[in-house]
Amino acid sequence: MYCKADYSQPLRDQTPFSFQATVTVNGLIALAGSGCSMREFNTVPEAVIEVYRRGRPAARELFGEKIGLCGLMTPPISYGHLNTLGAELLFPEDGEVAVAPLASSMTEAIRILRQPRDMRKSGQLPFYLDFQRRLEEAFPSEKCALVFKPEGPLTTGYLLRGMDFFTDFYDDPVTFKLMMDAIVDSLIEYHQMLADLNGRHLPMENAGIADDVAAMIPASQWPELVMPYWSRLLSALTNGTVSAHCEGLHPEQLPLLEEIGLRYYDPSISPVLTPELVSQHCRIPFAWLLPVFQVPRMSCEEVRRFVLRAATAGASDIFYNISLPALYQPEKALAFVEAGNQVREHLASGGTRQTLPQALY
Numbered sequence: 001m002y003c004k005a006d007y008s009q010p011l012r013d014q015t016p017f018s019f020q021a022t023v024t025v026n027g028l029i030a031l032a033g034s035g036c037s038m039r040e041f042n043t044v045p046e047a048v049i050e051v052y053r054r055g056r057p058a059a060r061e062l063f064g065e066k067i068g069l070c071g072l073m074t075p076p077i078s079y080g081h082l083n084t085l086g087a088e089l090l091f092p093e094d095g096e097v098a099v100a101p102l103a104s105s106m107t108e109a110i111r112i113l114r115q116p117r118d119m120r121k122s123g124q125l126p127f128y129l130d131f132q133r134r135l136e137e138a139f140p141s142e143k144c145a146l147v148f149k150p151e152g153p154l155t156t157g158y159l160l161r162g163m164d165f166f167t168d169f170y171d172d173p174v175t176f177k178l179m180m181d182a183i184v185d186s187l188i189e190y191h192q193m194l195a196d197l198n199g200r201h202l203p204m205e206n207a208g209i210a211d212d213v214a215a216m217i218p219a220s221q222w223p224e225l226v227m228p229y230w231s232r233l234l235s236a237l238t239n240g241t242v243s244a245h246c247e248g249l250h251p252e253q254l255p256l257l258e259e260i261g262l263r264y265y266d267p268s269i270s271p272v273l274t275p276e277l278v279s280q281h282c283r284i285p286f287a288w289l290l291p292v293f294q295v296p297r298m299s300c301e302e303v304r305r306f307v308l309r310a311a312t313a314g315a316s317d318i319f320y321n322i323s324l325p326a327l328y329q330p331e332k333a334l335a336f337v338e339a340g341n342q343v344r345e346h347l348a349s350g351g352t353r354q355t356l357p358q359a360l361y
Contacts (some may be wrong), residue, residue: 001239002234002238002242002261003239003242004242005241005258005261005262009192009257011283011284012285012314015100015345016314016316016343017320017343019336019343019344020068020318020320021064021067021333021340022069022070022320022321023059023068024070024075024321024322025076026323026324027055027059027070027323027327027352028055029041030055030324031054031055031062032050033058033060034047034050036050037093038049038091038093038094039094041075042077042091043075043091044278045135048074048135049134049135050140051124052072054085056286057238059118062328062330063322063330064330064334065336067330067333067337071142071145072136072143072144072145073091073146074132074146074147074148075128077128077147077148077149078097078149078150078151078210079097079099079122079129079159080125080150080157080184080190080344081149081150081151082102082150082156082159083115083123083125083148084117084123084125084162085102085112085114086102086115086122086123087099087100087123087159087160087347088100089123099159101159101161101162101164102159103160104277106168106178106179108181109157109179109183110175112182113160113182114132114182114185114186115178119189119193120193120196128146129146129197132145133265134147136221138339139218149210150190150191150194151211151213152185152187152211152230152233152244153183153209153229153230153233153258154208154211154212154213155212155214157183157213159212160183165213166216169225174286174287174344177281178226180229181353184232184233186235186239187237188202188233188236189244193238195214198305200317202237202238203238203240204237204240205240205241206238206240206243207238207240207242207243208242208243209230209234209237209241209245210245210263211230211245211246212242212245214226215247215250215253216248217250218275219256220254222232222256226256226301230260231261234260234310236307237284241263241303243262243263243264243266244257244259244264244265244266245268246267247254247270248269249267249270251272251273251277252275254278255281258282258284260304263285264284264286264287265282265284265286265287266287266289268287271289271354274313275310275313278313286314286316287315287316287317287318288310288313288317288318288319289318290319290336291319291323291324292316292320292321292323292324292326293325295326295329295332296326300331300335301334303332303335303339305335305339306339307339308321308339308360310359311353311356312354312356313353314353316325318340342360343360346359
C-alpha cells in the first residue's frame, strides 16, 4: 500500500517551488525545418534523428541557454498498453496518434484483457524498442526514453469501448466492475513489463497515473467508479508517494483527490479551474500550466503575471511547454523564466506566497 499523504501537515507549504519552460518535441519538429510530418516522426527513426540533430541547435539559437529542451525519446505514444492488447495505432499525416475502440461489448473487453500474452512481444512494442536502440546509436552519449505509455483505468475503459463506456455501468453494473477489475490487472501487468525493461520491479518508490476520462465521472460516483480502481492500481505500483494527471476536473471533484492520498496533482488543461480554486478545494501540491495556445494573445507582462498569480495561489510547479503557435515568441518564454526566478528568489529569501503580490507586482 502506498504511503498516503498527511494533510494535517502543511504539505503544500513544504513542497519546494519549481518552474520549467521547455521546447517540446513538436517545437523541435518545426524548428528543424526538415518538412517532417507527424506521421513520419512517429514511424521513421531516421526522421526523428534528423529532427533532434537540426532542431536542437535551432532551438538554442532562438532561445539561448535559459530554456530547456525535451530529452531524447521515442515518439511519445500514450496508447502503448492498448496497442499490446490489439488496438491499432492510427497515425494521421499531421495529427496526434489515436486508437479505435477494440471491444464491441464489456464481455469482449474482459476476454481481450484476460487473454494471456507476452506484452513485450505484442503490438508495435518490439518496433519501438528497436526505435529506442537506433536513437541511442545515433546519440551515444544520451539515454533514450521509451515513451510507449499506458493510460489510466477509466481512460483505458473508454478507449476499449468508445462512447458506450459511459452507459456500460448503467446497463450492467456487475459486468462493468468485472471489466474495470480486468483493466487494472492488465495495467499492473503492463507497468511491471515496463519496469522490467528498465531493470526495476514493482512496487517502486513513487508512481503516477494519467486518467483524463475520470474527470467525466460525476463526483458523486467517484467513490464507486473511480477511487477503487485508482487506489488498487497505485497500491500495486508503489509503496511510496502517488500523483495523478487528470485534465478537466471540477471543483467538487478536488477533495476526492485527498481521499485517494495523492501527493501531487497536475490539472493541465482544466477550463473550469483556476489556481485559486484548486488551492481552496484541496491541500495537495499542484502544478499549473501556461497553455501554449493562449500565449500569442498575451504580452510579456501578462505572462509574468500568470506565473505570479499561480505561485501566489499555491502552485508548486508552473510549466510552459513551448511549441507552435507561440514557438517564435522567445521573449515570452524568457518572461516566464524571469518571473519564475523572481518567485523562487522571493521564497528562498524568507518571503511567503501571500506577500508575492506586494513584493513583485
